[in-house]
Amino acid sequence: MAAKTLTIDGKQISADECATILEAAADAGITIPTLCHLEGVYDVGACRLCLVEVTGISKLLPACTTKVAEGMEIRTDTERLIRYRRMTLELLLAERNHVCAVCVANGHCELQTLAFNQGVDHVRYEYCFPKWEVDNSHALFGMDHNRCLLCTRCVRVCWHIEGAGTKNVSGRGAKARIISDLNQPWGTSDTCTKCGKCVMACPTGALFYKGSTNSEMERDRDKLEFIVTAREKKQWIA
Amino acid sequence: MDRLRVSTVWLGGCAGCHMSFLDLDEVLIELAARIELVYSPLIDVKEYPENVDLCLVEGAVCNEDNLDMIHKIRARTKVLVSFGDCAVTANVPAIRNQLGLKNGESVLQRAYVEGAQAMGGLPQEPGIVPALLDRVMPVHEVVYVDYFVPGCPPPADHIQAVMNQVLSGAEPRLQGAQLKFG
Numbered sequence: 104m105a106a107k108t109l110t111i112d113g114k115q116i117s118a119d120e121c122a123t124i125l126e127a128a129a130d131a132g133i134t135i136p137t138l139c140h141l142e143g144v145y146d147v148g149a150c151r152l153c154l155v156e157v158t159g160i161s162k163l164l165p166a167c168t169t170k171v172a173e174g175m176e177i178r179t180d181t182e183r184l185i186r187y188r189r190m191t192l193e194l195l196l197a198e199r200n201h202v203c204a205v206c207v208a209n210g211h212c213e214l215q216t217l218a219f220n221q222g223v224d225h226v227r228y229e230y231c232f233p234k235w236e237v238d239n240s241h242a243l244f245g246m247d248h249n250r251c252l253l254c255t256r257c258v259r260v261c262w263h264i265e266g267a268g269t270k271n272v273s274g275r276g277a278k279a280r281i282i283s284d285l286n287q288p289w290g291t292s293d294t295c296t297k298c299g300k301c302v303m304a305c306p307t308g309a310l311f312y313k314g315s316t317n318s319e320m321e322r323d324r325d326k327l328e329f330i331v332t333a334r335e336k337k338q339w340i341a
Numbered sequence: 342m343d344r345l346r347v348s349t350v351w352l353g354g355c356a357g358c359h360m361s362f363l364d365l366d367e368v369l370i371e372l373a374a375r376i377e378l379v380y381s382p383l384i385d386v387k388e389y390p391e392n393v394d395l396c397l398v399e400g401a402v403c404n405e406d407n408l409d410m411i412h413k414i415r416a417r418t419k420v421l422v423s424f425g426d427c428a429v430t431a432n433v434p435a436i437r438n439q440l441g442l443k444n445g446e447s448v449l450q451r452a453y454v455e456g457a458q459a460m461g462g463l464p465q466e467p468g469i470v471p472a473l474l475d476r477v478m479p480v481h482e483v484v485y486v487d488y489f490v491p492g493c494p495p496p497a498d499h500i501q502a503v504m505n506q507v508l509s510g511a512e513p514r515l516q517g518a519q520l521k522f523g
Contacts, residue, residue: 196430203523204426204433204493210523219520224489225429225481232438232476318523 109175124166124177125153135179136188136217138195139254140167141304141324143331144263149254151191152217155179163187185221192218197228198277199235200249201307207247207320208308214252215307231277238283240290243313244302246281251309253279257301264330269295281309303327345508346394348380349424350414352407353434353477354400358425359383361494362397368501375508391417395507397424397490397500401431402478406471415484422503422513426493426522428480435477445473488513491522 106117111128118127123146128135139150148165155166158176166179178184195201195214203209235248253272258281261270269292273282283289302310303322311320333339351359359382365372379393380386389410396418402408415421426432437444454461464470480486490503490513499519506513 200436200439201522202430202432202436203521206523210521215522218522219518222516222520224491224515224520225423225479225486227481229482230431230435230438230479232435234439234441 107171107173107175109171109173109177111177112179118171120171122171124155124164124169124171124175127171128166128177128179133179135166136221137167138213138217138252138306139256141256141259141327143328144256144259144304147255147259150195150252152188154184154187156181156184189221189223192221192223193226193228195252196223196226197230199231199233199251202249205317206250206308207311207315207317208250209318211318211321212308213306233277235280238289239313240288241292241295241297241313242290243297244289244299245311245313246283246289247309247311248280249309250307251281252307253281254306255281256304256306257281257310260300260304260327264327265296265298265300267294267296267298270301300327344375344377346379346390346392347376347396348378348389348393348414348418349383349397350380350389350399350410351382352398352400352410352428352480353403354425354427355433356382356399357494358397358399358427361425361492361497362500364497365501366497368497372504376504389413389417393418395420395422397422398428398480398486399424401427401434402474402480402483403434404471404473408474408483411480411483420487420507421480421484422488422490423480423486424490424500425495426491429489429491430522431477431479431482432493435479438477442475445475449473489520490515491520493523 105120107120108117111131111133114131116127116131125135135153137153140146146167148168153166154163156178157164203215238246255272258270258272262268269283271282272279273286274280283292284294302312303324303326308320378384379390396414398421402411423429427434437448440447449463453463490499492499499515503513
């Protein structure tokens with residue numbers, strides 16, 4: 104495989120031609136904030152947190168879905184990007200009901216962690232306070248739409264790691280929501296194998312093990328990566 | 342040097358942020374030498390005074406009394422700090438906003454009529470019991486807020502950090518995990 108040379112934040116690096124900007128940056132020790140990205144699952148560029156500037160291209164590009172190219176000059180830390188990241192996080196916090204104090208994922212939430220790491224001390228936008236349901240019909244897991252960001256990690260692990268195809272997205276815009284099968288209570292799904300990969304993948308408190316209460320919802324994301332590595336590379340690395 | 346005139350107020354919240362303030366423990370004694378507490382639920386002063394240097398506001402703006410109070414506080418205070426998640430995000434008090442308009446009526450109905458085991462009836466005492474607002478708001482949605490101290494409650498060491506920054510004349514600046522909601 105051919106290598107490409109490029110610069111990220113002024114640092115000259117070489118990366119595999121198949122690599123995304125996100126992978127190339129990670130190899131070079133440069134951290135780009137991400138939310139919908141999950142190791143072991145393909146990327147969709149849903150959350151827009153990993154947007155970067157590329158010289159010569161006027162629009163911002165998601166690092167997770169953009170492949171590296173020869174001579175690319177990439178910036179991940181400009182004032183504009185920092186401003187947009189914070190704005191994106193604030194909009195995510197304003198869109199649904201993220202009440203950290205009473206959330207199962209408090210203290211283990213990627214949205215919460217990203218928010219404080221990006222300096223979000225308050226949300227400048229008016230909170231929407233939408234009315235969303237909690238689906239507690241499943242025997243083992245619950246889904247709280249109030250906490251959902253529509254990152255679609257659960258959909259991707261369900262289809263592409265488990266192969267069950269239970270989780271889907273229905274609707275558009277702010278009314279889009281994660282559904283089970285034909286938009287029915289999760290507990291009545293014929294396809295769900297109860298594997299729990301969606302729960303492991305969820306970045307917030309939207310998917311949880313039943314019985315977990317405030318701040319108790321910790322996840323084992325390494326398991327997902329382990330399964331994918333085992334399947335694709337035949338390497339059983341724990 | 343004149344002591345800093347500090348107030349703390351308790352709007353729609355659980356008083357947990359004030360409890361956390363009291364968790365400053367022995368630091369409170371050092372603080373007492375440097376600040377003058379001019380208004381607070383912790384002391385017996387009835388009217389919010391003029392010329393307050395710094396005010397820590399706990400709680401969301403939930404009712405008409407909170408609304409009048411926060412305007413009065415803003416007009417009489419140099420530096421206003423949203424203190425804790427209810428002030429910063431509206432937090433738990435704002436969960437009723439999900440019920441839409443007229444939720445002020447429906448939550449009272451639920452609590453005082455449907456849930457009543459005896460003497461059911463909506464509390465009505467004009468001039469004493471303030472009416473609920475239709476929408477619970479974080480403080481910065483109503484008045485300008487200078488600084489934010491998130492947390493439910495903000496741990497005592499974050500409060501101490503902010504107080505020290507203010508007392509040393511520096512701009513209060515929390516960062517990283519100090520800004521964690523919840």
